[in-house]
Amino acid sequence: MKILYYYSKLNIGGAERSTVRLLNKMVEMEHDITLLLRWNNGTLENELDSRVNVMYLKKGDSDNTGLFLQFIEICKMRIRLRLIKKNKYDLVINGLFGYDPSILFKYVNAKKYFQMLRNDVSKTGMYGKTVAYMKKYGSKFDAYIGVSKFTTDSFKKCYPQLKDKAFTVYNILPEVDPKEESVCPEELSKNEKYIKILTVCRMDDKAKGLFRMEKVCKQLQTSYPSKFKWFVVGEGPDKEKLQKQIEKDGLSQCMILCPGTRNPFPYYAHSDLVAVLSYYEGLCGVVNEAKMMCRPLIATEFSGIHEQIKNGINGMIVDNNENAILEGLHKILNNPSCLKNMAVNGMPKKLLDNDEKINELCQIYNI
Numbered sequence: 001m002k003i004l005y006y007y008s009k010l011n012i013g014g015a016e017r018s019t020v021r022l023l024n025k026m027v028e029m030e031h032d033i034t035l036l037l038r039w040n041n042g043t044l045e046n047e048l049d050s051r052v053n054v055m056y057l058k059k060g061d062s063d064n065t066g067l068f069l070q071f072i073e074i075c076k077m078r079i080r081l082r083l084i085k086k087n088k089y090d091l092v093i094n095g096l097f098g099y100d101p102s103i104l105f106k107y108v109n110a111k112k113y114f115q116m117l118r119n120d121v122s123k124t125g126m127y128g129k130t131v132a133y134m135k136k137y138g139s140k141f142d143a144y145i146g147v148s149k150f151t152t153d154s155f156k157k158c159y160p161q162l163k164d165k166a167f168t169v170y171n172i173l174p175e176v177d178p179k180e181e182s183v184c185p186e187e188l189s190k191n192e193k194y195i196k197i198l199t200v201c202r203m204d205d206k207a208k209g210l211f212r213m214e215k216v217c218k219q220l221q222t223s224y225p226s227k228f229k230w231f232v233v234g235e236g237p238d239k240e241k242l243q244k245q246i247e248k249d250g251l252s253q254c255m256i257l258c259p260g261t262r263n264p265f266p267y268y269a270h271s272d273l274v275a276v277l278s279y280y281e282g283l284c285g286v287v288n289e290a291k292m293m294c295r296p297l298i299a300t301e302f303s304g305i306h307e308q309i310k311n312g313i314n315g316m317i318v319d320n321n322e323n324a325i326l327e328g329l330h331k332i333l334n335n336p337s338c339l340k341n342m343a344v345n346g347m348p349k350k351l352l353d354n355d356e357k358i359n360e361l362c363q364i365y366n367i
Helices: 014-028 067-085 102-107 128-140 149-158 160-165 178-182 210-223 239-248 265-269 285-292 322-334 338-342 354-365
Strands: 002-007 032-037 053-056 088-094 109-117 143-146 166-168 195-200 228-233 255-258 273-276 297-300 316-318
Touching (some): 014 032, 014 354, 053 067, 102 128, 109 149, 143 149, 160 166, 195 322
Parallel strands (some): 002 032, 002 088, 088 109, 195 273, 228 255
């Protein structure tokens, strides 16, 4: 199939990693892929397969330039869109729910249009501009693709008139190099006897619960001084503010913020426990990555987690509040031997077969 995929910018993040894996898998299976990005210079762009044709609507940070330069950039964007309009595609996919799809219907000639669903729609898709976009363009999409059954069901409840167009196709999983286990990140390399807790996330408190996590760490440090260290890997708008709160609470030796990385697998390999304590997710890529490395995991109750983890078998799921998180971590720190029991993959087969996921997407296209 000839497919155009529309996205904002490929910076480091779970949705962006999933997008790169999806596009690379599609070209590997001999689909003709064009990626249309709103902005260039995304950190993950160089991880795209060279066979993915990348186009940009805007180049540079034109929103921060003068009015004349913005006008020039708008003219250039319209020229690029006219060039896109000359092509014909089998399928167009809007990669982010709530991202303005108007240019897709105005400038892209395609047989069918799909919309990706990457988060719990009840929490992220019933407000502001998203509602206006859905009112105007919702019925024009031929299918809505949720990355977890929970995400798909959430969409159906929020937009029941479109429930027959909603399907589930799980995220593409990464290929893991066994050599990752031999490369230890510098932050985790000290030969000290403490439990290494790892969180990998975008530094965005609204979704990831960063300051709630810091409060939990502060309380744990009082009960278990020198028994654990918590490493948080990532970048984002709230990182500086979080670092200041850590320093204010005297946790600099306990909660350590690490730079974002395109390859988090060495961190997984050398951690004792992965903590995913988000307020909401779609199908969490960090959970998939951690379990592929057979790492013990604690996660809050968010969309898709029960499709990935069997509570008490290959991970621990706690209620999505501070007290429940604290109680769960107390159990683990009081009885570290339980980590060995959770150090298994344990994910269902339907999450592991990448080829079948692409085939499912093609089957939906043919409905």
